[in-house]
Amino acid sequence: MTWLAETMMLSHGWRRFLMLMVAGAVAATSAPPVFFLPALFIAIPVWIWALDGAERKHSLLGRIFGPAFAIGFGFGLGYFTVALHWLGAAFIQQGDIFLVLMPFGILGLAAILAIFWGLGSALAHLMWTGGWLRIVTFTATLALAEWARGHLFSGFPFDLIGYALTGNDQLMQLASITGTYGLTLIAILLATTP
Numbered sequence: 001m002t003w004l005a006e007t008m009m010l011s012h013g014w015r016r017f018l019m020l021m022v023a024g025a026v027a028a029t030s031a032p033p034v035f036f037l038p039a040l041f042i043a044i045p046v047w048i049w050a051l052d053g054a055e056r057k058h059s060l061l062g063r064i065f066g067p068a069f070a071i072g073f074g075f076g077l078g079y080f081t082v083a084l085h086w087l088g089a090a091f092i093q094q095g096d097i098f099l100v101l102m103p104f105g106i107l108g109l110a111a112i113l114a115i116f117w118g119l120g121s122a123l124a125h126l127m128w129t130g131g132w133l134r135i136v137t138f139t140a141t142l143a144l145a146e147w148a149r150g151h152l153f154s155g156f157p158f159d160l161i162g163y164a165l166t167g168n169d170q171l172m173q174l175a176s177i178t179g180t181y182g183l184t185l186i187a188i189l190l191a192t193t194p
Helices: 002-010 013-028 038-052 060-064 067-083 085-091 099-126 133-154 161-167 175-192
Strands: none
Touching (some): 002 013, 013 038, 060 099, 067 099, 133 175
């Protein structure tokens, strides 16, 4: 585990982006219909470690759309590409006429949704500290990004991170108290603990 943490902290450029896409794809297996909850505990720390090693830009615009944004965007692109696999069914309804458009549709939507996670990651990195407060900051900003994704521009609240906790009847009952966005906050906080 130490090797993975050091690798993520020291990586940069396309290698970091590719590793984050893979980590995001792994995290997507925690969502329905697979519900492999341990995937969150493996993948989300990779995102944290990447932010720990992210370079800080001097300008505000560089800090918002710099490495921290790319880290969240890469993770989100991997996550949403796998989690939105079910959209592919719409492209095969009419036979193979629209099949060639399927990668563009799924990757395009995944990229749009990943922008929210990129902005959440950049916001967390603006307030990044070296201690345990970075976990709370990350959790709050990512939960805020998920809420924004579900409400802004008519919203697209599919495949929230909190849905990973709905594979178990007992954990699903938390939604009656906290709602799906509360489940998302809890899921992120639990996944960042390693």
